Every structure is written in structure tokens, then in C-alpha cells.
Amino acid sequence: MADKIKKAARHTRHNEGLIFEKSAPGKRGFELPPSDVPAVDMRAALGSDYARRDIEGFPEVSEIEVIRHFTRLSTWNYAIDLGMYPLGSCTMKYNPRVNEHIARFDGLATEHPYQPQQLAQGCLKILFTLQKCLLEITGMDAATLQPAAGAQGELTGLLLIRAHLESRGNPRKKVLVPDSAHGTNPATAVIAGYEVENIRSDARGQIDLERLKNIVNDDVAALMVTNPSTLGTFEPRIAEVADLLHARGAQLYMDGANMNALAGVIQPGRFGVDVMHLNLHKTFSTPHGGGGPGAGPVLVKSHLEPFLPVPVLTEKNGQLALEPVRPKSIGRLRAFGGNFGVLVRALAYTLAYGPGIRQATEDAVLNANYIRRNLEGVFDLPYASPSMHEVVFSDNRQKKNGVNTMDIAKRLIDYGFHPYTTAFPLIVPGAMMIEPTESESKEECDLFIDAMRSIAEEAATQPDLVTTAPHSTRVGRLDEVAAARKPLLRWKSKAASESAG
Amino acid sequence: MRYLPKSPSERRQMLEAIGARSIDELFASIPDALRLKHPLDLPGPLSEAELVQYFRERAAENSLGYSSFLGAGVYNHLRSVVTDTILLRGEFLTSYTPYQAEISQGTLQAIFEFQTLIAELTGQEVANASMWDGSTATTEAVLMAERITRRRRVLVARSLHPEYRQVLATYARNLDLQIDEIGFTPSGQIDLEALSVSINKEIGAVLVQSPNFFGVLEPVPRVAQIARGAEALTIVAIAEAVSLGAVQPPAEADIVALETQSFGMPPSFGGPYAGVLAARETYVRQMPGRLAGQTTDAQGRRGFCLTLATREQHIRRERATSNICTNQALCALAATVHLCLLGKLGLREMAEQNIAKAQFALAELEKLPGVSRVFQGPIFNEFVVQFPRSMRMINAQLLRDKIIGPLPLGPHYPELTKCGLVCVTETTRRQEIERLACAVRETLAVPV
Numbered sequence: 001m002a003d004k005i006k007k008a009a010r011h012t013r014h015n016e017g018l019i020f021e022k023s024a025p026g027k028r029g030f031e032l033p034p035s036d037v038p039a040v041d042m043r044a045a046l047g048s049d050y051a052r053r054d055i056e057g058f059p060e061v062s063e064i065e066v067i068r069h070f071t072r073l074s075t076w077n078y079a080i081d082l083g084m085y086p087l088g089s090c091t092m093k094y095n096p097r098v099n100e101h102i103a104r105f106d107g108l109a110t111e112h113p114y115q116p117q118q119l120a121q122g123c124l125k126i127l128f129t130l131q132k133c134l135l136e137i138t139g140m141d142a143a144t145l146q147p148a149a150g151a152q153g154e155l156t157g158l159l160l161i162r163a164h165l166e167s168r169g170n171p172r173k174k175v176l177v178p179d180s181a182h183g184t185n186p187a188t189a190v191i192a193g194y195e196v197e198n199i200r201s202d203a204r205g206q207i208d209l210e211r212l213k214n215i216v217n218d219d220v221a222a223l224m225v226t227n228p229s230t231l232g233t234f235e236p237r238i239a240e241v242a243d244l245l246h247a248r249g250a251q252l253y254m255d256g257a258n259m260n261a262l263a264g265v266i267q268p269g270r271f272g273v274d275v276m277h278l279n280l281h282k283t284f285s286t287p288h289g290g291g292g293p294g295a296g297p298v299l300v301k302s303h304l305e306p307f308l309p310v311p312v313l314t315e316k317n318g319q320l321a322l323e324p325v326r327p328k329s330i331g332r333l334r335a336f337g338g339n340f341g342v343l344v345r346a347l348a349y350t351l352a353y354g355p356g357i358r359q360a361t362e363d364a365v366l367n368a369n370y371i372r373r374n375l376e377g378v379f380d381l382p383y384a385s386p387s388m389h390e391v392v393f394s395d396n397r398q399k400k401n402g403v404n405t406m407d408i409a410k411r412l413i414d415y416g417f418h419p420y421t422t423a424f425p426l427i428v429p430g431a432m433m434i435e436p437t438e439s440e441s442k443e444e445c446d447l448f449i450d451a452m453r454s455i456a457e458e459a460a461t462q463p464d465l466v467t468t469a470p471h472s473t474r475v476g477r478l479d480e481v482a483a484a485r486k487p488l489l490r491w492k493s494k495a496a497s498e499s500a501g
Numbered sequence: 502m503r504y505l506p507k508s509p510s511e512r513r514q515m516l517e518a519i520g521a522r523s524i525d526e527l528f529a530s531i532p533d534a535l536r537l538k539h540p541l542d543l544p545g546p547l548s549e550a551e552l553v554q555y556f557r558e559r560a561a562e563n564s565l566g567y568s569s570f571l572g573a574g575v576y577n578h579l580r581s582v583v584t585d586t587i588l589l590r591g592e593f594l595t596s597y598t599p600y601q602a603e604i605s606q607g608t609l610q611a612i613f614e615f616q617t618l619i620a621e622l623t624g625q626e627v628a629n630a631s632m633w634d635g636s637t638a639t640t641e642a643v644l645m646a647e648r649i650t651r652r653r654r655v656l657v658a659r660s661l662h663p664e665y666r667q668v669l670a671t672y673a674r675n676l677d678l679q680i681d682e683i684g685f686t687p688s689g690q691i692d693l694e695a696l697s698v699s700i701n702k703e704i705g706a707v708l709v710q711s712p713n714f715f716g717v718l719e720p721v722p723r724v725a726q727i728a729r730g731a732e733a734l735t736i737v738a739i740a741e742a743v744s745l746g747a748v749q750p751p752a753e754a755d756i757v758a759l760e761t762q763s764f765g766m767p768p769s770f771g772g773p774y775a776g777v778l779a780a781r782e783t784y785v786r787q788m789p790g791r792l793a794g795q796t797t798d799a800q801g802r803r804g805f806c807l808t809l810a811t812r813e814q815h816i817r818r819e820r821a822t823s824n825i826c827t828n829q830a831l832c833a834l835a836a837t838v839h840l841c842l843l844g845k846l847g848l849r850e851m852a853e854q855n856i857a858k859a860q861f862a863l864a865e866l867e868k869l870p871g872v873s874r875v876f877q878g879p880i881f882n883e884f885v886v887q888f889p890r891s892m893r894m895i896n897a898q899l900l901r902d903k904i905i906g907p908l909p910l911g912p913h914y915p916e917l918t919k920c921g922l923v924c925v926t927e928t929t930r931r932q933e934i935e936r937l938a939c940a941v942r943e944t945l946a947v948p949v
Contacts, residue, residue: 052749054845059845079592080596092597104767108770112768137541151827183814184815196819265528289834292830336664336772340772366507370515373519478806
């Protein structure tokens, strides 16, 4: 068996406790320059009601201990830098290192959001150029870069739709969400003050146009569509869907999570999308960083432009400015403009490719189809519609041996890969959602295919090996039920735990 | 293209294996009429050297070489190169949300440590894994209070950051939440009498910021006492996290919304930073965002995993506590590393230096003719001063001396038109403070 595992043999097994367990009074990992102003008495300056006596439980450790602690922790993580990370719908592509370098420049990282705008023209030019690039890639008319992540982009988009419909007299009541959608879509619709109506996909996993005709009425504000869908297939009748919605006064929202399949090939603005968001931490390569930060710019057609969140970036006689007041604006979504550092990285990514971004899209689609072709027949393909940037198999064949998608995913870890996405989309029971992205070489794709074939064989001949995986990690499968039943969400000092209980 | 790992021949081999004659065949599901027939009109491609050059040029068009006295929710503090060294490790930088716990223990343990540090700092029982920023964390705290109390009215101090109030208004508008503001007294603190008059059993929460937008510390215990009288929750927003090194934590609050930018994150023209929510443990199931918890594997080894996920959108969809998915994990890691480096002694010393510098700057400015302190309440590292001339004129003059002066308060508080918010931190040198005072003095000496 060991010879089948070509890519990775084992994970690092350093033992490392919590940082609090290393603490000893009097140690420190950082020294400040001495103060150059007279010292003040804290109690006198703040008043005794306000002065803090102690910071209980805070660690006291040296610099080398901090370096070792976090370096050891880091070795317990899998990462794109170590290999393929085929999480479907997450677009785990290479995060160019030059972008990290640039985002830390003096003159960019050092700038304050409230500094006079004549002293921020460089920052504003970056934002303006990024907006122009994103508008060209999507074929839309106007943009806001403010939303902090995709989910906030969705909220911005729905609030824009609400404001537009309100300006015509009726904000309407419902937002339609396909059953294949990301969980953020229905959760966002509720925060925007809408009821959610989930709509069933047709037998091909696509939007059921006939059904939609019966559902779209005067109560429907919008349909939220992910295109390509979470099955990785392009909605072929998307333009008809848009026409249907528009004819009944409703709007088409596009979740741009899967834009990595479209950039340079097709502009959503040309198939009737009224508003969409992009996830810069997906398509535009900004690092996921273990869960964030992201950025979720929103792009709109001109009829929604008057409602964009403030401040709005404008250009007048070559001078850029952030306009703080716009009468019809939906308001502000977050303080201070947006995740500028993320936007800088996204622009650096876009400029690195230029029009060549199409090649990235083509390679992403090529990789997904190559994997699909080589695993078809080994795993069940519940929907045969053409794949774009990702392919969704199911565990249907392996289930009869008691092996499910999560088991296969965990076994992939032993072969040196990050698991694919499991348990999503909801319309595929036992889903195995694979998105390789353009960042994988043929060699890495081949290794992945070999690993998946080998696991399929193991599932048939020695299923226990798969259902008890992973076998190579520092810890095995964790007791998540116990974690949720009696949540232990923080460390407590011995003294604190004893006095509590 | 340097980011793409395939040769032309490998692309051909892969197409052959698929059984496609050309790459266009793989896009056949897109109706031909919709497909782009020309290359996108984008600048580039740029090599690495050209990218560096482009962004260096942009950086030079900003404020390099200026002294700044801006704070107002974004602070310039010392940061260690150690923090960036850790953030740049690919295992942290290029990993996803730690859903696969077995190969994400590094991120998960770091989150657990972050949650512990934030709980200790804020005097609360639990904290989550991060929110987008302080303003959205504050808004989420209000929505959380609404779920707990089932009451739809909130009293908000007018001394809360104006942009935080704007964000809350954007969210509240469609959720049938009524927000009323409570003014401030000459101390710069919330008007407790007005609060006592306004509080009643329809109010779900009282929201204050401390230090508030004017830099003044709020009397949190008294606010909480008044709120508790009507069984309303107390929410405390904190935009300047370093204050917690010297100021009593808001232990009396039910929910704390903290912006952690001051812990190792540069101003970066507005983000990314990390917000975080801390609260009493009984409220944890109404808390939005990710949580890491401690558990064990089958062999009894300690490990960490994301937990209580049934609160979240990917499980609960339209019934989730929030729509948040991606958070600010790497920024939260920055805060964690930064706080471990500073430790108990370093954080206290940093906070004390901020107080000392602010007292010094206040004294220097108060010496100037016609310049006076506006609010008498206790301050941390920011304070409001009134000038005998317009802020526009003062700041225009200061810019000539390469000083970015106090933030004018007029746009948000019409009664404070000649007032500016001054911020100094441990990074502000005494000489810069003296230069500010000197420049203001010269400005005021010029006859109008």
C-alpha cells in the first residue's frame, strides 16, 4: 500500500501545547522604545474606577518561543503551497507571493482611511483601476468595492435590488433561491428582509424554466443564481431566465463564486444579470488565510447605480474622490471603505495576467474535465451535464461497501491531498465536489487521479482502511459531537477552572 | 504565464485524453452568441518587476513623509516583524477555512488561543473566531441581542463611531429594528439621565463605545446597571483595543464587539482588520460566526475543531444566526501572534505609553491661545480640542508643514464644527507633538 502513496508519506507530529501553558511571569517577546514624555500615574490619569489592575491569564513568553510555537502549529496545516487543494466551489488557486510583498509597501499599508484625499490619490487610483478591470471582466456598468466578503456582497446586491424596487413603489416580498445554492444565499436574503422560496432544480440539475414561469409573480423581487451552478455546469438558458424575470419586474442576482470558469470567455452583463458579486479570495487569488480576509465587490447595471453604498469613488478632472453623500444610496455596509489590502492583491493578480486571464480560465476548465474523464466509471457521476471548472461525483458506488464521501475525502489526506468538498451541493447525496483550478500541473492532476482510483479500489477490497482514515495525521477524526454538546471554547488557568468548579 | 504550470504540449495531451479537439469544445455549453469574440480590454500582462514598479509609483502618490494625528477607529501602533514572518508561512497564508480538522490543527489551535486571549482581555466568558470588522461586529451584536431578548428597540450612544452607526442603520432598516440615539454630556460620556428616562421593557439593548468616538471612556458599569433594570442587554463596542491594556474591561457588558486592528494590523487604507464578538457563555448559541472548540480523537488525544455549526449558514441556511461565511482569519492570527509577543507586560506598557503621550499632547495644545479641551471625561489616546479658527483652515496650514492634523468633527456633529479629534499613540514621537503644537501656534498667529 505504501508504494501507492506517491506524494506524501506522513504529517509532522511535533507535540505542542497551548501558548498559555508555556507562560512564566516576567518573560516577554517584544520591547517598546522608552517613552520620551513624562510618565503619568494611571490611576490619576484614568480615575481608579477605570484603571485596570491585571490582565488575567495573559501569556508571558519570549520571542523564540512565539516563533517556535506558531511555526510548529503551521506544520499541522495543509496548504496550497504543499499541493492540490481541490475544494469545490472554493477556488483554491496559487496565491502569488509578489502580491504579499506589494500589499505591505510603505505608502500603501501605512495609509489611513481618513487622510486628505489629495494625499491618497495612489490608493484611490488602485481602487479605480481595479473597478475598471472588474467591470470589463463582468460586462457590468458600475461597482462598489466595499463589501468585506462574498456574503456581504450578496447583502449589498439584495439591498440594491430592494432600493430599486422600492423606488418603483414596492420592494416585493420574496427572493427565489435554487436548491443547489450556497448557504449564504438564503441566509443573506433573510437579512435583507426577504422571505426565501427555495426552488427545485430540474433533472439535469439546472434551473427549471417551466417551473419558474409559474413561480415568478409580483411578490418576487429577485432570483439568486450561481452560474456556473454548484454542479459546475453553465445554465444554458440563463438569458431566457433573465427575460422572464425582467418581464415580471423582478431582478437577476448572480453569485459570482464560480467566476473562475468564465473570466475572459463570457461577460455576465451580457446574459441579463442585473447585479452580481465577485469573491476576490477565489477567482482573484487573494489568500484564504485559514478562512479570511476576503473581499466581495458588487457590480451592477446602470439602473442600480444610484443606490450604490457610500462612499462612491468618482473621478473629476483627473482627481479621484470618495463621495460621502448620495441621496438614493442604500447606506454604508462597513466602516472605512473596504478591505483595501485584499483589493491591492486582486489588482496585482489582474495586472499580472491582463487579457491573458482567459488562459487561466481555460486551464481551470481543462483540469476539471481531465479529472472528470479519468474518474468517470470509477465514481458515480449523478449529472452528466458538461463540466466547466469543477466536477461533482457521488459516493453512490462506494456506499454499498459502507464507504461514504467523507471517508474517501479523509483517505485522500493520507495520499497527500486536501479533501474535495463533501456534503455539497445539497441536490447530490454523498457529493464529491472537485475543483482543481488552473494552478495544478498535469503531473499533480495525474497524482490526484491515481490517488482517487486507488481509494476506490481500497473501498471495494478493504473498506475499513478507508472508513477509519486518515491514518497519517497528528490527530485522527475528532469527536465533533462531544465538542458541540459541551463546548469548550477557551483555555482556562488551573486556578480559574478550580474556582469555577 | 508564470503562474500557470502547463506546457503547450501538456495542454494538447490533456485535451486528447478528454477527447476534445480544441479547448473551445469544453465551453460548448455556453451559447455561442453569448461568448466573447475578442480579448478583454485589460491593462497588462505585467512581469513581477513591472508590478512592483507600478505599485511603488502608486505608493509614492500617497502620504509618505507626513506626520499624522488621525485615529478615529484606525490606529498606528508598533508591530513586530515576527508577526508578518508567521503570517507569511504558506501553511497559514494559503490554507482554507479549517473544516477538515485533521489537517487544520494549526489554524484551529491558533483560533482557540485567539478566543481565549479575547475573552481574557474583554472580561467576557467566550469569544468567536472573528467578524469582518468592528463596525459589522457591532451590528451583529445588536442583531444577536434582538434574538436573545426578542425586543426590537435599541438605544445607541451618539458618541458611538458615526460610521458604525451608519452600518447599523443600513442593516436595521429592513429588519424592523428601531434605533434611538442617546446624547452626550459635557464630559463627552453618554447622558445617563437621558438613558434612564428612555429605557423601558421594549428596549432590547443599550449600545455604547468605550473609549468612545471622542476618545472618552464610558461609565460601562452604570450603563449596564440602567440596562439591567429593564432587562435589556448591554453591548460595548471597542475600536481601540490597546486601551484594554490599562482600562478596566467591560465585564459588566453582555456582549462586547471589539475591533482588533490595533493588534498587529497596519491601517492599510481601511482594511483588512478583524472584528470579534465576546459574550457571556449562556448566549453562545445565538452568537454569529465560527467557533473553535477543544475535543479529542478516538485515542484520546487533544484536538480542536469548528463547533456549534448549526448556528451557521452552511447548515441552517435561511434560519442561520448570520450570513457570515468567510471571516478575517489571517488578521485574527496577526492579533494572536502580536498579543503573545507583547504578553501581559508589553500590552500594559504600550497602553500606558499611549495614555502618557495623549496627556502630553493635550497639555501642549491646551497651552495655545484659544485652544481648549472640549470634553472633561477620562481619555485613553484620543481627545477633542476646539480651535478659534475653522478646522479647514487649521488643517490646510498644517498640511504645508507636512502634518495631517486632527479629524474635523463638524461633518458628523454639527455642534462641534470648530473641533478636531487628535490621536497620539506610542509611535508618535514627542518631537512630532511639539511640531504640531508649534505649527498650530503659528497658524493662529496669522491675522485673519
